[in-house]
Amino acid sequence: MKGQFNQVGSILKLILRRDRLRISLWVLGFWVVTILTAVAFEDLYPTDSDRQEIAVTMENPAITALIGKGYGLDNYTEGAMMAHQMLAFTLLFVAVMSVLLVIRHTRSEEEEGRVELIRALPTGRLANLAATIVVMVITYFVLAILIGFSLFALGIDSMDLNGSLLYGIAMGVTGIFFAATTALCAQLSETSRGAIGLSFLIVGVSYLIRAVGDVSNETLSWLSPFGWVLASEVYVNNYWWTIGLTLVVSLVILFFAFYLNSIRDLGAGFLPTRGGKRHASAFTKNQLGLTIRLQKTSIISWAVVLFVFGATYGSVLGDTDTYFAEIEMMKEVMAIQDGIPMSLQFVTMVSSIMAVLSTIPVIMSLNKLKKEEKRNRTEQVLATAMSRIKFLGSYLITSLLVSLIMLGSSAVGLALAGAQTMDEETASFMELMNAVMVYLPAVWLMVGVAAVFIGLGRLNGVTYAYLGFVFVVIYFGGVLQFSDTVKNLSPFEHIPAIPVDDFQFWILFSLTIIAVVLMMIGLVFYRRRDIKG
Amino acid sequence: MSVLKARGLTKHFGKVKALNGVDLEVNEGEVYGFIGPNGAGKSTTIRILLGILKATSGEAQIFGKDVWEDAVDIHKRIAYVPGDVNLWSNLTGGEIIDYFTKMRGAEVDLKRKEALIERFQLDPTKKCGTYSKGNRQKVALVSAFAADADLYILDEPTSGLDPLMERIFQETITELKEEGKSVLLSSHILSEVEKLCDTVGIIRDGEMIESGSLKELRHLTRTILYVETKQKIALDDLEGIHNAVVNGLSYEFQVDTERLDDVMKHISQSGVIKIESAPPTLEDLFMRHYEGEVGGVQS
Numbered sequence: 159m160k161g162q163f164n165q166v167g168s169i170l171k172l173i174l175r176r177d178r179l180r181i182s183l184w185v186l187g188f189w190v191v192t193i194l195t196a197v198a199f200e201d202l203y204p205t206d207s208d209r210q211e212i213a214v215t216m217e218n219p220a221i222t223a224l225i226g227k228g229y230g231l232d233n234y235t236e237g238a239m240m241a242h243q244m245l246a247f248t249l250l251f252v253a254v255m256s257v258l259l260v261i262r263h264t265r266s267e268e269e270e271g272r273v274e275l276i277r278a279l280p281t282g283r284l285a286n287l288a289a290t291i292v293v294m295v296i297t298y299f300v301l302a303i304l305i306g307f308s309l310f311a312l313g314i315d316s317m318d319l320n321g322s323l324l325y326g327i328a329m330g331v332t333g334i335f336f337a338a339t340t341a342l343c344a345q346l347s348e349t350s351r352g353a354i355g356l357s358f359l360i361v362g363v364s365y366l367i368r369a370v371g372d373v374s375n376e377t378l379s380w381l382s383p384f385g386w387v388l389a390s391e392v393y394v395n396n397y398w399w400t401i402g403l404t405l406v407v408s409l410v411i412l413f414f415a416f417y418l419n420s421i422r423d424l425g426a427g428f429l430p431t432r433g434g435k436r437h438a439s440a441f442t443k444n445q446l447g448l449t450i451r452l453q454k455t456s457i458i459s460w461a462v463v464l465f466v467f468g469a470t471y472g473s474v475l476g477d478t479d480t481y482f483a484e485i486e487m488m489k490e491v492m493a494i495q496d497g498i499p500m501s502l503q504f505v506t507m508v509s510s511i512m513a514v515l516s517t518i519p520v521i522m523s524l525n526k527l528k529k530e531e532k533r534n535r536t537e538q539v540l541a542t543a544m545s546r547i548k549f550l551g552s553y554l555i556t557s558l559l560v561s562l563i564m565l566g567s568s569a570v571g572l573a574l575a576g577a578q579t580m581d582e583e584t585a586s587f588m589e590l591m592n593a594v595m596v597y598l599p600a601v602w603l604m605v606g607v608a609a610v611f612i613g614l615g616r617l618n619g620v621t622y623a624y625l626g627f628v629f630v631v632i633y634f635g636g637v638l639q640f641s642d643t644v645k646n647l648s649p650f651e652h653i654p655a656i657p658v659d660d661f662q663f664w665i666l667f668s669l670t671i672i673a674v675v676l677m678m679i680g681l682v683f684y685r686r687r688d689i690k691g
Numbered sequence: 692m693s694v695l696k697a698r699g700l701t702k703h704f705g706k707v708k709a710l711n712g713v714d715l716e717v718n719e720g721e722v723y724g725f726i727g728p729n730g731a732g733k734s735t736t737i738r739i740l741l742g743i744l745k746a747t748s749g750e751a752q753i754f755g756k757d758v759w760e761d762a763v764d765i766h767k768r769i770a771y772v773p774g775d776v777n778l779w780s781n782l783t784g785g786e787i788i789d790y791f792t793k794m795r796g797a798e799v800d801l802k803r804k805e806a807l808i809e810r811f812q813l814d815p816t817k818k819c820g821t822y823s824k825g826n827r828q829k830v831a832l833v834s835a836f837a838a839d840a841d842l843y844i845l846d847e848p849t850s851g852l853d854p855l856m857e858r859i860f861q862e863t864i865t866e867l868k869e870e871g872k873s874v875l876l877s878s879h880i881l882s883e884v885e886k887l888c889d890t891v892g893i894i895r896d897g898e899m900i901e902s903g904s905l906k907e908l909r910h911l912t913r914t915i916l917y918v919e920t921k922q923k924i925a926l927d928d929l930e931g932i933h934n935a936v937v938n939g940l941s942y943e944f945q946v947d948t949e950r951l952d953d954v955m956k957h958i959s960q961s962g963v964i965k966i967e968s969a970p971p972t973l974e975d976l977f978m979r980h981y982e983g984e985v986g987g988v989q990s
Contacts, residue, residue, distance in 0.1 A: 161762075274773060277762075282763060
């Protein structure tokens, strides 16, 4: 076969033309967050003793599992801190970027029939995959160089050129590695959804292997690409060879992906596809059942993630008193009240964070309606004997159900792990459960806000912006010293912080009423507006 | 001289046999109509011809080159329009037309492009995300016709076009034919194939069941007769009569073309008051094959 890679350049230009903004935003996002964090660390921990103080708290299995093994904890320079506290999470997001972008230009394009159009032109059989990979490599090269030199340019003593470049390149190489695994998944699965699921599974399992390995068995971490990249011990020992290892493995995976692409038919995959059901089950025959059925996978995945997250937080609860008692910043963050055990206050803070995180899938669940409309699927449903009230209503009920599931699984995760580590007298399983579940009315209020904008049919982004604001108030409320007027704009601030505060029925009841009123307004608006598709 | 030649193409998707020995030949300056019901294997055949799918067995050549091995070379001289066009939503129609032309290795012929855009009444400045199905189809058609190709492969290209646009499409194909270009046109809109094509191939369940010039295939077709007579016609005795509808002394039925003579002689004995005939259409030909297995029609 001749010219397998013909016209890689033209396809590459097409990808860049389509995604110049999207890719730039990703790169910019990483740059801003990385640089801001480095600057913030300098302000937060100006002296060696400040840093050494926090280093002590980092020798904690839960934290090690979450962000990776700390290197150079005995001389916790700012570089060491940056590499320890920021790099692992950043790498996780780099992996997410790879998955989304690579599938977007491979399996999704194929699924939409656009690869067929391209292939009918004088282009090589492997040109589309090759162009996608080249774009990713260029993107990560730019990202690595940008991050590397910018970190160095901050002029922080412990962040030399060698380490800074390694930091950037660690990000780039991780990106390339997961671009390679995703390219492979794109060959295996016939659908873009399947390919995305498989790719994220690889990312998730890699991170989990590293987490377990870092805590219990270092050899295990060597089975994870995150383990390899983090083993470069950026800013401490700067081992470049682990980066080389990752690159070599990436190349092997890429080679395999290209090989599979060359031997398969367009549109085909290697994983068997299951035949679907011939008849709709009784459950999916009504709108509510169908709505839930369509969201099943995403509901389950979010519930699992939130459970793990809750359990991770729960596992550190018991040690809170020892770890955080001495840290001035934590006291500020949590607006410490004297006389109440540190760990209980930590419980309330963690609960509010878990509640906000659990709100994300709830809002997403309702906003699926927006996507349905964009894809011209609402009109088909509304053209049947389905009233708009019933249609939006079934989405509302679904999102309320999702709110129970999400808060529930965060709460169970937190309470299960928390009850293990804390003594019974401080907080019982049920108390920990309630600490999270008490936020339900606030979550419902957010659903109400989302419903209003669904009803309006525009400005749906406002809901997420509002959620962002709520998160900032909770997470940085103590440090940033918001005024009470600002804080009161967040429904989460009105929720009694159980178990520290008392249960206040009327507040919860009022929030619920407001939520219901907002949902009604949304329904009325939805009935009156134009449906766009 | 044949531009496209395929022999014994088979294609298996796992256990499913999509194609089972398809032969196809398109000559220079010929418009070849490739017809068949949904799922018959038209698109699979076309994708093999484009070197996008690899045939399980059989061989196919375009311009004397192997469709799989030399796909890139071949594609420099062909233009393709799929039936279901999906485009990049944040690019405009005009951008995509230029991009495809460039990819073929040609310079954009502004005059030709503008003329086609004018002709198909396309707004090239709109983003593809906002185009309707018909308009996306137009983008694909304009970019195919803007290419100075020798062979046009069109897979149900008029789906989503309004009748006015269909006519413009037919005019364009006729012009291409006059220029000596070859066209492979797959369709299930039979009137379109009948108007445009010199040669027709019919595919069903992955097999070519008929092929040849329209004239050659006419013998397989039926003539529709509407008759009013003074006396009753004994239709039961007649061979080659199909789908008879009897309403008193008015009759409507189809006659196998080769039986027409016998039937006319028979009818004339009953005292014909009125007779109308409709010419055999490709529709009937198609229907006949279509119902072949179900109805067990004699041929």
